[in-house]
Amino acid sequence: MPKYLLLKHYRGGPDQHRPYPPMDQWDPADVEAHRAFQHHVIELLEERGEYVDARALTPSRTWVRYGGPDAAPVTTDGPHPETSDLVAGWLMIDVESHERAVEVAAHVSSEPGPGGEPLYEWIDVREVMWERPQTTDAV
Amino acid sequence: MIGEPSLDEGALRALVPRVLAGLVRRGEDFDAAEDALQEALLEALRVWPEHPPDDPRAWLTSVATRRLVDARRSEAARARREETVQAEPPPGAAEEHDDTLFLLFRCCHPDLAPASQVALTLRAVGGLTTREIADAFYVPEATMAQRISRAKRALRGRRLDRPGDLAVVLRVLYLVYTAGHAGRVDLAREAIRLARQLTLATDEPEARGLLALLLLSHARLPARFDSEGRIVTLDRQDRSLWDAREIVEGVRVLQSALAVGRPGRYQIEAAIAALHDDAASAEETDWPQILAWYDDLLALSDDPVRRDPAAVLGRAVAVGHVLGAAAGLDETDRLREVLGERHRWHAVRGHLHELGGDLAAAADDYAEAARRATSVAERDHLIRRAARARAGG
Numbered sequence: 001m002p003k004y005l006l007l008k009h010y011r012g013g014p015d016q017h018r019p020y021p022p023m024d025q026w027d028p029a030d031v032e033a034h035r036a037f038q039h040h041v042i043e044l045l046e047e048r049g050e051y052v053d054a055r056a057l058t059p060s061r062t063w064v065r066y067g068g069p070d071a072a073p074v075t076t077d078g079p080h081p082e083t084s085d086l087v088a089g090w091l092m093i094d095v096e097s098h099e100r101a102v103e104v105a106a107h108v109s110s111e112p113g114p115g116g117e118p119l120y121e122w123i124d125v126r127e128v129m130w131e132r133p134q135t136t137d138a139v
Numbered sequence: 140m141i142g143e144p145s146l147d148e149g150a151l152r153a154l155v156p157r158v159l160a161g162l163v164r165r166g167e168d169f170d171a172a173e174d175a176l177q178e179a180l181l182e183a184l185r186v187w188p189e190h191p192p193d194d195p196r197a198w199l200t201s202v203a204t205r206r207l208v209d210a211r212r213s214e215a216a217r218a219r220r221e222e223t224v225q226a227e228p229p230p231g232a233a234e235e236h237d238d239t240l241f242l243l244f245r246c247c248h249p250d251l252a253p254a255s256q257v258a259l260t261l262r263a264v265g266g267l268t269t270r271e272i273a274d275a276f277y278v279p280e281a282t283m284a285q286r287i288s289r290a291k292r293a294l295r296g297r298r299l300d301r302p303g304d305l306a307v308v309l310r311v312l313y314l315v316y317t318a319g320h321a322g323r324v325d326l327a328r329e330a331i332r333l334a335r336q337l338t339l340a341t342d343e344p345e346a347r348g349l350l351a352l353l354l355l356s357h358a359r360l361p362a363r364f365d366s367e368g369r370i371v372t373l374d375r376q377d378r379s380l381w382d383a384r385e386i387v388e389g390v391r392v393l394q395s396a397l398a399v400g401r402p403g404r405y406q407i408e409a410a411i412a413a414l415h416d417d418a419a420s421a422e423e424t425d426w427p428q429i430l431a432w433y434d435d436l437l438a439l440s441d442d443p444v445r446r447d448p449a450a451v452l453g454r455a456v457a458v459g460h461v462l463g464a465a466a467g468l469d470e471t472d473r474l475r476e477v478l479g480e481r482h483r484w485h486a487v488r489g490h491l492h493e494l495g496g497d498l499a500a501a502a503d504d505y506a507e508a509a510r511r512a513t514s515v516a517e518r519d520h521l522i523r524r525a526a527r528a529r530a531g532g
């Protein structure tokens with residue numbers, strides 16, 4: 001059973017299929033419906049024995065690099081170009097196949113947005129590597 | 140448990156399928172009995188180190204029975220029904236081996252998804268706890284518990300008198316084996332233990348073929364990774380690290396299977412593994428005979444490229460060693476459409492190019508394979524091979 005990370009983005013990725021305003025501008029009831037849907041997705045995955053983990057990330061970002069010998073780390077808190085990818089969170093699942101991962105991602109992407117319409121949000125589907133090979137023979 | 144030598148965990152786990160089969164034959168519902176026994180098992184792991192029972196089997200049976208009674212009582216409030224009892228076969232003085240087979244057929248029901256078959260088999264026949272199975276597959280315990288109860292729900296109401304599908308059981312045990320040896324539980328060993336139990340329960344030569352294959356492959360495990368966890372390929376392994384005892388047993392089991400005269404895929408794969416294990420050095424490998432076995436393997440299917448591409452790919456390596464790298468590469472060409480996206484296909488081509496002395500092409504193939512690898516160890520290994528080929532071997 002391969003594991004997949006389903007990444008949601010604050011920004012980046014393909015152009016929005018149907019542009020929508022930021023969540024703080026939605027009708028409060030739509031926000032509730034959106035959250036309820038996300039909980040439901042997780043419940044469904046738990047029930048099917050496919051759920052591994054789900055996390056959200058704050059949008060604040062600090063880039064850090066080694067500063068060189070005897071120097072402090074170099075950091076940059078932004079501002080960052082609006083075009084750069086910014087991951088908002090992830091859902092990790094353990095499923096039979098890549099096809100199933102795509103199916104789950106499409107379901108996640110159908111989450112309700114303003115007016116209860118599907119968001120059509122792009123979900124980045126990434127396979128998680130094993131530490132060691134699953135098969136036993138190696139060339 | 141670890142650090143508590145007073146408890147023989149292996150012996151405890153071996154009792155699980157016997158107790159479970161006993162409960163089911165007595166007329167208990169498989170689903171409920173399996174849950175009750177899992178609870179009894181957890182209690183045994185907790186209590187036995189301090190208070191070992193006189194008769195472990197009777198202890199497990201009576202604790203599981205108590206749980207079943209409790210569960211029934213709380214369920215009775217919801218609905219009074221007693222129809223579950225007659226669907227099961229009548230109790231009888233059944234052999235322990237029949238019990239194993241009966242439970243394996245139940246857990247490996249063809250209608251279940253492979254992951255569910257594996258999880259249920261490990262719990263009901265292997266006697267593992269949900270926690271151990273979850274650890275082995277790196278998923279939360281709650282997820283594994285759901286997977287198991289969902290599988291059992293799918294089986295509910297199905298009759299048990301239909302003969303099971305041995306081919307599915309064999310595939311499930313093979314899956315358990317390939318899932319490897321991560322976490323606290325060594326699934327490879329567990330698969331061997333279950334396959335050995337299966338060979339006691341059935342005379343079918345393919346069951347022995349599977350056991351032989353697992354033994355002959357497992358024998359090489361100590362040489363397969365170096366002390367840093369890096370992959371060591373067959374041609375570079377320190378053969379003195381191979382487990383000679385497992386090889387001897389594997390060969391013996393294989394010979395007894397082949398003697399029946401009904402070869403199948405596991406017997407053939409075991410024969411190929413035996414030939415590798417038999418060579419004192421990589422140079423002494425009997426490639427012509429390996430190729431002949433691969434021919435037999437491919438002949439089992441009318442469309443091997445589509446139905447068994449891994450076998451065709453394995454054969455391409457043998458062709459390369461017997462007839463030359465170019466011939467081997469030609470063989471891989473017909474797999475391009477089916478396996479062209481997989482790292483193994485590119486890795487084999489890299490190996491064949493290297494065999495033919497074309498290091499530049501080999502490096503490109505290895506690099507391509509590394510980009511498609513699905514494990515960190517393989518990716519690192521392929522990157523090293525690419526780098527080595529670029530540096531001139």
